[in-house]
Amino acid sequence: EALWVSLNQPALTGWGSEMSLSNTIDGVTVETIGGELRVTSINLRKKGLTGNIEVPELGNLKELTYFNTFFNSLDSYIPQELVDLPKLEYLYLSRTSINGFPDDQDPHVEATTGGTDVHPGKGKRTEQNVWRGNLHAPTNPGASVLKWLYVTHTDSDISSADGLQSMDAEWFQVYSLEGLYVWWNRGISNFPFPAEFTNMTNLTHLALEGGANGDGFLTGNLPSDLSGLSGLKWFRIPAHEQLAIDLDTIDMSTMTGLNMIWIGGCAVSGSLPDYFFDGTLPNIYQSINSWPGGSSPGAEGAHPEVAANQGPYGNGFNVFQYRNNSLTSLPATLWQNNPGIIQPEFAMNDLTTIGTKDLSNQNSLRYLRLNENELHEDLPYLSWNYTLSGGIEIQNNRYVFKHMLYVPPNAPNGETVFELYKNVTQSGEFSYVPQKPFGQARTISVAEGSEVTLNDFDGIVTHADNQYQWQKDGVNISGATSRSLTLSNAQSSDAGTYRLVVTNPNISDLTLTSEPI
Known part of the structure; x- marks a missing residue:
């Protein structure tokens, strides 16, 4: 009843043990447990509610397993009593503002003033108000039975820095978690990637992402030993510029349940490994910075499952938007085993090779972006019976004329690869000027009079x-x-x-x- 009042709803009458709350409040499930009525689920998604959930009495709902406030207008902090419920398994707080503890009660942050942050001319999101806040882990993380935590879109404006301001690292000690989603919470920053992540053996979905403008919050290094995460299906941690991911030292080959990995925009270095593409990970279908088809798992509070091999253009990898990192090489299996690639973007890395010069099996390319690398090899030859609408960009590499002017084996009439590139980019741009200097700088010392x-x-x-x-x-x-x-x-x-x-x-x-x- 206290929760109902705090959500600005009319006071209930006839409240008592004989009343079936599920017949009174849409979204509340009541079951008879031990001979008494007990609330087991509260699903308030898309109810158009205002108010808050700052109700300590939530701690009395000892049988509650499910709590969902998706897409409402709640200005509220999250009561510790709710997070600590002994049987709570699903906690969905997306598109709901998260307010800090009262200024004099939160030991984790400095006192801040609350209130909605209105940005003139920016376009306020509907059903979503925000105060600065934090999200604290269960008091005893190891005893929690929580399976799914979903906290997304808690900022009020598409370019604001309000909403969720911090989260406890102890969330990574809630080893019962199967899904942990924290994204589009623009205020959070400087969160060292927890080493405890490697012990989350029940985890199937991890999504930690900055806001829409790409502002990340993870820092430090991704742990190198991921052998305990064989059940992880979704590994989505893009756009964290201060998170180091060294593909030469991190082994993901044991993550056999993986079917999507998104690490583009992090400080990624090393060689893209073969095991992404050679069948070692049998269910994987998207990689690096790609987005699978369908809606996000659990986005509206459903118990999420991800079907393997359901990319937007069929099975296999197809979208690679991987730029501004330190990737040094690509494996040939990337191209050989994925003939349906449509958007390969590997610009602004340290690539010395793309693994092959035969891309004639790629018949779906919209563009090819290899610019600003260290490539010094023959340009890859393509299938010449279609047009790349998005163009080809190879500028600012170390290509020289012989790399561009050889005749590929599939040239229709003896054309050079450069001439064929010109032909397939008629409706798009072909950028190849300038190229970086060739060779290596050197100093030569000679004796006077010598040759x-x-x-x-x-x-x-x-x-x-x-x-x-x-x-x-x-x-x-x-x-x-x-x-x-x-x-x-x-x-x-x-x-x-x-x-x-x-x-x-x-x-x-x-x-x-x-x-x-």
Whole structure:
């Protein structure tokens, strides 16, 4: 009754043990336990409620297993009495504002003033008001039987920093949890990834995500030993720029239940492992920064399950939006075992190889984005019977003319791969200018009067149609138009910075320059 009043509902009459509450309040389930009526479930989703749930009497509902306030307008902190209920298994608080403890009662944060945060001209979300707040774990995490915690969308405005302000690391000691969802809570920050995560052996769904603008809150390092998480299906932790994930030291191959991993936007480094694509993880169908089809599990309080192999475009990986990290290589199995890739974006990494130059099995590509890496290999050849509407971006790599001007084995009429790229991007952009300097910077010391040859970096830029020009201190050297430059009888006046500039009439708008010597 106290909860009902706190939600600004009319006072109940005739309250008593003989009344079936489920016939009085829609969404409340009452069962007879031990000869007495007991509330076992409170489902208030989408009721248009206002008020709060700051009701210590909730602690009296010892048989309550399910509590859901999805999509209401509640300005409230979460009573510890609710979190500590001995039989509570499902706690859904999404799209409900979460307020801090009263200023003089919360030992975890400094005193703050509460209130809704209205941002003129920003577009307020409906049925969702927010105060700054926190979410405390059960007093005895190890004794909790909670299975699902879902706390999302607690900020009032799409560009605000209000809503949930903190959460206890002790949530990762609630080892009964099967699903832990905390996302779009823009106020939370600087949350070190808990080492206890590796002990959450019952966990099937983990989703920890920053707000819509990509502001993450996880910091530290993802633990390297994930062998105890074989039942994890969803592993969604994107957009945490300060969370280090080293794929060369972290082994996820034992996570055989995994069918979605989303780590794009974190500080990811190393080589993308084969086991994502070679069948080691038999149920996996999305990876890196992809989003599976269908609604989010448990988004509205249903008991969530995720069916394997139900991506939006059929089975297999198809969306890779993985940029601005330190990935060094891709495996060939990524492309070989996933012919339906539509959006491969690996820009702004440290890639030296994409694993193959044969992408002719990819017939669904919308774009190919490999720009701003360290790629120095033949451009991959594609299937040439369709158009990439989103274009191809390969600029700011270390490609040279021979990588772009070879004739691929599937060229219809002997065209170069560059010509075919031009053809398949007619409705989109093909960006290949500029390229980073080729070769490696080096310093050469010679005795005065000796002879020294500056070579073309071991044939890196060899191509029959190349045109060469050596420069000293940025000025062309007259007559120095070969791949190598020999200085006979070297003098101190020859000291300086030398570079080789290379052009090719087949790609007239691209000029390549070597690293300095």
